[in-house]
Amino acid sequence: MSPRLETEHLYKVFGRRPDDAVERLRQGAGREELRAGGTTAAVIDASFQVEPGEIFVVMGLSGSGKSTLLRMLNGLSEPTAGHVRFDGQDLTSLPDPALRELRSRKISMVFQHFALFPHRSVRDNAAYGLYVQGVPRAERDRRADEALALCGLAGWEKSWPDELSGGMQQRVGLARALATDADLLLMDESFSALDPLIRRDMQDQLLELQKSLKKTIVFITHDLNEAMRLGDRIAMMRDGRIVQVGTAQEILVHPADDYVASFTKDVDRSRVLTAAAVMDTEVRGDEADCDCETATPHTPFTELCAISARVAHPVAVVDRDDTLVGVVPRHRLVGFLGDEQGDPTPCRPRGGKVAAGA
């Protein structure tokens, strides 16, 4: 499968002599060094691929370069160096009219602030992208109403934006993006302005919609919990660089460096981990030789704990063909919650000697 979206050694530098700055970065200069000379390296050497139907989250603190990266993905900002390819087409070499056409038909943006027009109805707001494309009124109303219904707003078509709550307004923003049938959704901190409960609702709704729509989504956030809930994969950005790309579990269990590790410290592991991350894959073959309950690699952590409480031995993890792929001893469950992946050490009696049989 070829990627829907791809970046290759992408750089964006603001300030004087950006090409020189890229050269210096390539030779190992740091962001701070350049800043001292009045140049900001917003994105440094970003290479990644987003597969069709994937939710790819870009996560990083304020100033790490997320928005600048996103603006290059839809061709709003020209890279200082490197390439962005959408369905194999290099955006950096597209003439402006072709780029505008691509942006209006194939790519949709959903912003943090809903950017709704106050004097247009909810339906007209949802239909705005189609209006820009020149779609006739009857068709754009039909498609806008469909998108509003998908976002749980059936019955609100004729309302005005200020009659809607913040969460509902953000759904209109999402409906606007969905109505255009764009393949690629770029979502920039789309849920960050919402109250926590509504934010969670929106995350659930996006995940639910995605099951049927299977759009390719790049979602920007500075919230790691949001990244882990939504992302099939997550790119962790720091100071303009992507320091790790991986699934939530990979990032939690194998952080690329101390920075990522410190970031993930407060994540509720029990909500993210599944049996695949926790199991011991050096299977000896005797653990599953009984009729007891088993898990699959996708079994969520809390369910795995419940199974472990019900069986008297390590939980066997089996794949679709019923082949044993790993086992989860109980101490591993406790260990993974506490970020301890080793086996227990033998116990030492107070005198200092190793206990017999340990």
Ligand SMILES: Nc1ncnc2c1ncn2[C@@H]1O[C@H](COP(=O)(O)OP(=O)(O)OP(=O)(O)O)[C@@H](O)[C@H]1O
């Ligand atoms: N037009 C610009 N001119 C100069 N510097 C810029 C410009 N746009 C962004 N920057 C700088 O580039 C760096 C990355 O900014 P960017 O907005 O991409 O980060 P971010 O991760 O999206 O942050 P936030 O979450 O606060 O929006 C910052 O140091 C910012 O000051």
